[in-house]
Amino acid sequence: MRKFIAVIAAAAVILSLAGCWDMEEINKRVYVVGIGIDLTDNPGIFDYTFESTVIGSEVSYKSTTVSADSLAQAVQMFNKSAGHTANFEHLSCVIIGRETAQAGFMNHLDFLLRLAAVRRQSRVAAASGKAKELISAGFSERGASAAVADVLESADPSLGGSAAVTLQSLYVAKQNGAGYYLYEVSLSPSQSLGTVSSADSVSSGDLSYSFVVSGALSFSSKNYSGRLDSGQTELLRLLDGGQTSGIIATTDANSAVTYYRVESSRCFKSCEIDGGKMTFSIALQMECSLVDAGGSGGLPENYSKAEAQIESSVFSQMQELLELCRLELGAAPTGLDTTVRQTHFGWYSSHTEDFEALFSQSVIELNVSCHLIRTGALNA
Amino acid sequence: MVNSGQTALSKWQSFVLISMSAMLGLSLSYGNITSSWLAADLICAAVFAGSFILILFCFRRGNFTDIVDAMYFCFSKPLARVIFALMSIYFVTQAANALSMQSEMIKHFLLETTPSWVVITAVALTSCLLFRLGLRQLARTVELLLWVVAPPLVLLLALGLVLMDWGELAALFSPSSDTLAIQTLSCTVSFWGFDALMFFLGTKKLQPKASRFIWAAFITDTIITIISFFITIGMFSVNGAVGLTFPLAEMSRAINIGGVALTERFDILFIIIRLVSLIVRIAAALYCSAISLCGAFCSGGYKKFTPIIVPAVIALSVISLDQQVGQIVDKVCFFGFIAIMLAVIPVSAAVCAIRTRKKGVSGR
Numbered sequence: 001m002r003k004f005i006a007v008i009a010a011a012a013v014i015l016s017l018a019g020c021w022d023m024e025e026i027n028k029r030v031y032v033v034g035i036g037i038d039l040t041d042n043p044g045i046f047d048y049t050f051e052s053t054v055i056g057s058e059v060s061y062k063s064t065t066v067s068a069d070s071l072a073q074a075v076q077m078f079n080k081s082a083g084h085t086a087n088f089e090h091l092s093c094v095i096i097g098r099e100t101a102q103a104g105f106m107n108h109l110d111f112l113l114r115l116a117a118v119r120r121q122s123r124v125a126a127a128s129g130k131a132k133e134l135i136s137a138g139f140s141e142r143g144a145s146a147a148v149a150d151v152l153e154s155a156d157p158s159l160g161g162s163a164a165v166t167l168q169s170l171y172v173a174k175q176n177g178a179g180y181y182l183y184e185v186s187l188s189p190s191q192s193l194g195t196v197s198s199a200d201s202v203s204s205g206d207l208s209y210s211f212v213v214s215g216a217l218s219f220s221s222k223n224y225s226g227r228l229d230s231g232q233t234e235l236l237r238l239l240d241g242g243q244t245s246g247i248i249a250t251t252d253a254n255s256a257v258t259y260y261r262v263e264s265s266r267c268f269k270s271c272e273i274d275g276g277k278m279t280f281s282i283a284l285q286m287e288c289s290l291v292d293a294g295g296s297g298g299l300p301e302n303y304s305k306a307e308a309q310i311e312s313s314v315f316s317q318m319q320e321l322l323e324l325c326r327l328e329l330g331a332a333p334t335g336l337d338t339t340v341r342q343t344h345f346g347w348y349s350s351h352t353e354d355f356e357a358l359f360s361q362s363v364i365e366l367n368v369s370c371h372l373i374r375t376g377a378l379n380a
Numbered sequence: 381m382v383n384s385g386q387t388a389l390s391k392w393q394s395f396v397l398i399s400m401s402a403m404l405g406l407s408l409s410y411g412n413i414t415s416s417w418l419a420a421d422l423i424c425a426a427v428f429a430g431s432f433i434l435i436l437f438c439f440r441r442g443n444f445t446d447i448v449d450a451m452y453f454c455f456s457k458p459l460a461r462v463i464f465a466l467m468s469i470y471f472v473t474q475a476a477n478a479l480s481m482q483s484e485m486i487k488h489f490l491l492e493t494t495p496s497w498v499v500i501t502a503v504a505l506t507s508c509l510l511f512r513l514g515l516r517q518l519a520r521t522v523e524l525l526l527w528v529v530a531p532p533l534v535l536l537l538a539l540g541l542v543l544m545d546w547g548e549l550a551a552l553f554s555p556s557s558d559t560l561a562i563q564t565l566s567c568t569v570s571f572w573g574f575d576a577l578m579f580f581l582g583t584k585k586l587q588p589k590a591s592r593f594i595w596a597a598f599i600t601d602t603i604i605t606i607i608s609f610f611i612t613i614g615m616f617s618v619n620g621a622v623g624l625t626f627p628l629a630e631m632s633r634a635i636n637i638g639g640v641a642l643t644e645r646f647d648i649l650f651i652i653i654r655l656v657s658l659i660v661r662i663a664a665a666l667y668c669s670a671i672s673l674c675g676a677f678c679s680g681g682y683k684k685f686t687p688i689i690v691p692a693v694i695a696l697s698v699i700s701l702d703q704q705v706g707q708i709v710d711k712v713c714f715f716g717f718i719a720i721m722l723a724v725i726p727v728s729a730a731v732c733a734i735r736t737r738k739k740g741v742s743g744r
Contacts, residue, residue: 116489116647121636168615168634175620338547345415345551345618 027055030082031090034145036131037108038097040067046100046108048074049132050086051145061143063136071111088115092149093123094167095131101182101217102224106174113171120168123152126217128186134211137187144211148185151211176341177352179220179332183233186214218329220356226329232321236333238284238314239267248288250300250309258299259291260310263373269339273347278362280336282322286314289373302379303372310370322364331359389585391593393519396526397580398597401664402573403657404533405604406628406650408481410612411566413621416555417609420563421570425602428571431721432598434729436591439581442732446582448675454731463724464675470716471669472689474572475662476696477709479503482658483697485626489633489647500697503655507662508690512683515585515667522660529653536649537607539635544614551618552610568717570605573661574598575720579668628654666690 036049049065064081068074079085094112096105112118125148127134135144142150152165165182173180188210216233218225228236234246246262268283288310290299300306322334331337337355341348351358374380389397399405410417444450451460483499491499510518577594612621612631624630632650669689670682700709 116633117492119636119645120630120634171623172617172620175623176617177619341617342547342550345554346556349619 028084029087030079030084032078032086032088033061033090033143034093034095034135034148035071035091035112036063036065036095036097036127036135037071037100037105038130038132039100039103042067044069046070046074047132048078049135050074050078051135051143052082052086053090053143063132063144065132071108075111088112088118091118091122091145092143093125093145093152095125095127095134095145095148095185096182097127097131098129098184098217100131101126104223106170109167109170112167118167120166120171122167123149124165124167124170124182125152126182126184128184128214134185134187148211151185151213152183173221173332177221177355178337178341179218179225179330179356181216181218181228181333183213184215184217184227185211188212188214216333218325218333220330220332221352226324228321228329228333232324235314235317235321238262238265238286238318239269239282239334247291248310248313250306250313252300252309256299258306258309260288260306260372261291263287263289269336271336271340271343273340273344276351276358278340278358280339280362280364282364282366284314284318284366284368286310286368286370287373288370290375290377299378303374306378307370307372310372311368314370315366315368318368319366322366326360326362326364330356336362336364387516388583389516389519389580389590391590393523394580394590395593395597395600396522397519397660397664398574398577398594399601400522400526400657400660401576401580402571402597402601403478403654403661404529405570405601406533406608406654406657407570407572407605408478409569410609410621410627411569412559412563413613413618413627414556414559414563415551415618416560416563417567417618418552418606419555420560420567421602421606421609423560423564424567424571428574428721429598431725432574432577432594435578435581435725436594438725438729438732440591441736444582446585447579447671449582450578450728450732451675453735454728461676461678464672466716467720467724468669468672468676468689470712470720471576471665471672472692472696473709473712473716475504475507475665475669475693476700477706477713478572478658478661478665479693479697480700480706480709482654484701485629486651486655488626489629490651496701497694497698501694503659504662504690504694504697507659507666508686510659510663511666511670512686514683515580518660518663518667525656525660529656532649533604533653536632536635536646536653537604537611539637539646540611540615540631541607543635544611546614548614548617549610552613568714571602571721572713572717573664574601575717576664576668578720578725579664579671662693666693 031053032050033053034049034051036047036051038047038049040047045067046069047065047067048071049063051061051063054060054062064078066074066077066081068077075086091112094109096108109124112122134148137144165180170180172178212230213233214230216228216236218228237246248260248262250258250260252258265284265286267285268281270281272279272281290306300309325331325334331340337348337359340355348355372378438444438450438454442450442453444453448464451463454460455463479500480496482503483496486499487494487496510521513521608628608631612624612627615631615634616624616627621627629647629650633645633647635646666686666689667682670685673685673689674680674682696709700706
């Protein structure tokens with residue numbers, strides 16, 4: 001035992017001595033928690049906004065914008081202006097201005113992926129306008145970037161899993177030659193049903209603002225393919241499975257609107273390929289509850305009728321959205337490209353280049369089923 | 381069966397020693413990653429299990445006291461000495477390769493500004509300390525170290541299994557025949573370290589009937605390798621994992637509970653686990669190299685080779701940080717491992733079988 005303790009002690013001393021080499025005190029570090037990327041009027045030059053912590057008696061946040069032709073150069077310039085080396089270990093979010101995103105942004109992220117210190121779960125989002133404005137405007141207790149990350153996290157039902165748009169998921173999409181999508185975040189003075197909101201809110205005068213997911217930008221493997229509005233984005237999340245916050249509105253024959261909350265959902269996707277033609281089957285299972293507030297008019301007669309109304313409503317909306325994706329936006333928002341890659345890896349590998357064209361000719365079969373939680377509000 | 385002067389390793393000690401010598405299945409690399417990896421790894425496991433059967437058979441049949449005894453019985457003296465000399469070089473190269481790869485990983489993920497040679501020297505000296513204690517003390521220390529690394533390893537793998545995308549694994553169950561052969565060769569890397577087994581066998585070293593625990597170590601490490609690979613694929617997909625320099629560390633880096641706000645740096649946990657198993661692996665490689673030198677020079681007292689072996693490992697590790705040297709070191713390790721597992725062991729077993737059949741064990 002003495003020898004064992006001696007070995008452990010020696011190892012601890014030797015290894016910690018190695019770790020102390022060239023160390024830097026915490027107050028000499030600048031922690032970057034968010035990065036914004038925007039196009040400028042000069043071609044090839046971008047505005048990089050760094051949101052960093054200011055460690056004093058209380059932690060506060062400040063944003064610094066530098067113009068450079070690459071993120072690597074911007075970091076060098078930022079280091080020079082800050083007087084210390086930027087540390088990216090606490091990077092929460094990368095926000096890309098909408099125009100920049102539409103023009104292509106993946107090369108900016110390569111630099112971050114090369115840095116081991118950058119967490120792979122850092123969220124990536126698009127701003128509805130300029131990223132700089134979003135970062136600079138939204139000062140909350142945790143900083144704008146963390147607040148945006150929170151909004152995206154609350155929009156992610158998979159505990160940091162496949163549904164989140166992160167540096168890692170974008171890396172995987174890139175390596176597989178697949179498309180991808182970004183949530184679009186904006187500052188909103190009010191919240192509407194069906195949007196995701198954050199607990200972090202900011203005030204400006206009499207108005208209270210909060211970050212909301214206002215849509216999504218879709219990309220094929222090569223370029224920007226289109227935008228989804230907030231309702232479509234919310235609906236799309238049903239395809240990820242585990243949806244827990246969406247609101248579904250149904251209208252009956254008398255134009256009476258009833259609102260239901262999606263308590264949980266599961267989505268099963270499969271694909272069959274016959275003669276190069278893909279046929280997808282999507283089975284969507286939802287568990288919903290009746291929302292008391294917001295309804296106008298009478299409630300459905302019974303639970304079965306209500307369930308049928310929900311199924312019909314979601315089916316028609318989803319069908320429309322799937323058609324939009326099939327013909328215009330590409331497979332990425334639906335996750336069907338991942339389904340093909342996982343189930344027909346060899347085929348997908350040999351058709352990566354022309355996958356989007358083949359996807360536009362595919363057949364998508366949708367099946368929606370709903371269970372409404374019995375609370376006694378409707379007839380059994 | 382047990383040498384009067386020394387206590388044989390217990391069954392549990394033989395399990396932990398062999399398991400940790402192969403770095404608990406957390407291999408340094410997966411080789412080239414393709415959709416054929418799983419099939420290739422299982423083929424490798426079957427082939428090397430065959431080598432295990434042969435070496436266990438050889439020692440049981442010959443009732444050898446240790447590897448030197450076995451080699452001198454199976455081969456002519458000059459040939460045995462040449463084989464030992466080559467094996468000593470091989471084990472030094474193995475240790476150097478593991479050390480340089482690990483130091484690069486530590487530099488990448490943990491100690492970005494610390495020079496690699498500092499990390500290499502620190503780990504090598506710690507391993508040297510363990511190696512100097514002797515095989516039995518090494519086994520006892522490893523026994524305790526296993527309890528240090530096992531809980532975080534279980535935690536890491538369990539979290540990985542929960543968070544990974546299981547759908548990505550489907551690609552591994554449709555191997556491509558075009559890549560299977562090359563993949564099988566590159567998969568051998570995940571079994572490096574098991575070759576030390578032949579240095580732990582012998583009536584002086586292991587308790588009788590320890591073979592079940594040796595098999596348990598082999599199977600445990602193989603399962604851990606497959607699980608960790610599954611998690612890496614589940615996190616990054618097959619094509620995504622191809623582009624990663626340190627797939628296991630990246631896998632641990634990707635594990636994150638509760639988004640960006642909670643626990644996230646599991647790569648540090650992984651590096652600590654790997655560091656501990658690396659120290660054991662280097663110590664085992666130093667031991668194997670020293671015993672080989674004893675065999676080559678027909679001398680007792682393997683510890684006297686410490687001043688040669690340890691600086692050689694450190695120097696070679698530092699040199700192999702250079703990409704071209706690193707590739708040569710990789711090739712030496714690859715061919716050395718293949719030669720031991722698929723040539724030295726089968727030939728030894730065959731010769732042992734023939735000679736003991738003619739003379740009987742007592743004929744020795």
